Every structure is written in structure tokens, then in C-alpha cells.
Amino acid sequence: MGDGSVHATSRLGLFKTAALLGGSALATGGVVTALAGRADQAPTALDARILNYVLRLEQLKAAFYEEAANGGALVGELQQFAELLARHEQTHVSFLRQRLGPRADDERTYDFGDATKDPNVFAQTARTLEEAAVAGYIGQGAHLTRPLMVPFAQMCSVEARHAAWIDDFLASAPAPRAADEAMAPADVLAVIEETGFERG
Numbered sequence: 001m002g003d004g005s006v007h008a009t010s011r012l013g014l015f016k017t018a019a020l021l022g023g024s025a026l027a028t029g030g031v032v033t034a035l036a037g038r039a040d041q042a043p044t045a046l047d048a049r050i051l052n053y054v055l056r057l058e059q060l061k062a063a064f065y066e067e068a069a070n071g072g073a074l075v076g077e078l079q080q081f082a083e084l085l086a087r088h089e090q091t092h093v094s095f096l097r098q099r100l101g102p103r104a105d106d107e108r109t110y111d112f113g114d115a116t117k118d119p120n121v122f123a124q125t126a127r128t129l130e131e132a133a134v135a136g137y138i139g140q141g142a143h144l145t146r147p148l149m150v151p152f153a154q155m156c157s158v159e160a161r162h163a164a165w166i167d168d169f170l171a172s173a174p175a176p177r178a179a180d181e182a183m184a185p186a187d188v189l190a191v192i193e194e195t196g197f198e199r200g
Helices: 002-028 030-037 045-071 076-103 119-143 146-169 185-195
Strands: none
Touching: 045 076, 045 119, 045 185, 076 119, 076 146, 119 146, 119 185
16 A cells, blocks of 8 residues: 555656646746747748648647546546646647748647547547657657757657656556657557547
């Protein structure tokens, strides 16, 4: 029983630390401003393709976590996870749309089915999405122009914390490797399509 108590406390500590570090900035839009300040040049054609590819995943995740957070099916740590990630992913979406301007792709519509209503399905889906996000960021960061590399890395590090948190919740090793692998855009997009969440 003692071990379980320590384990739960450590997870709650992660949430409290993340909230303290990011809560006020997220509430005021400060993170978007800080990120934008690191990348004030117009994106190149390649930048735009990469940012739109990431935007597709970030918009799906923002909608997924928002629906889960507001749906009433989650409790405790999973509810806290959904609420915090809904804010984080929306901040990422806002930054990407700001950088892309009129070149941003249109947002899609979604049907998440039971994935936001069943806590077990939600947790497993969140793990799949967060792992894909980390691998996708790693795979494309080096292809961006220099002004975008720092904000891209800032978002990638947050996605890695999301992945570690949900892995810990699911009693999986939160850091199983010394270095994470990259995924090609086609593989990340295949993960998105396999969820079946996008409707148009």
C-alpha cells in the first residue's frame, strides 16, 4: 500500500508542477507570445508543409482532450490530465496558426465515439496520440528553418512530458529508452487516419 501511495503522489506532483509552470502563461496567452517571439520570420514553403502536418495532429488532440475534459466520464488524475492537455494543445494550435497565417489548413471535424467516454479507451488513445506527436516532432524539427527550431523544440519537450505522464498512469515505463525514435510524416498521418476520428 505504501508503494501505491508514493506512486500516486509522484504523479500528482507532476501535475501540480506542470500547472504551476504553465497555468498562468496559458491562461493569459503568454506562451503563444513567447513562442511567436522566437520565430518572427515568414515560414518557407517547407516550413509551411511541416507546420500544417503538425497542426493536423495538434488540432485533433486539442478537440479530443477538450471533449474528454467536458464530457463528465473522467475523474481524478485522468480528468486533470485531459484539462491540462486541452489547454496545452490549444496553445500549440494557436501558435501554429499564427505562424502559418492564411497558409494554415482548415480545421477538420471529428467524431471521437467512446474514446472520450470510456476512461480506459481514453487513456490508451491519449498514449497513442502523444507518442505519435513526440516522434513526429523529432522527425521534422531539423528540417525547419532556424527561427522555428526553438519553438518547435519547446513544444516537443511538452509533448514528451504528456507521453511520460500517460505512460506512468498506465503503469508503463515513462522513459523506456535513452533516445526516442523519429517517425516520418506518412507514418504519423497513418496513426491519425487509423483512429478514424476525422470526419472531414
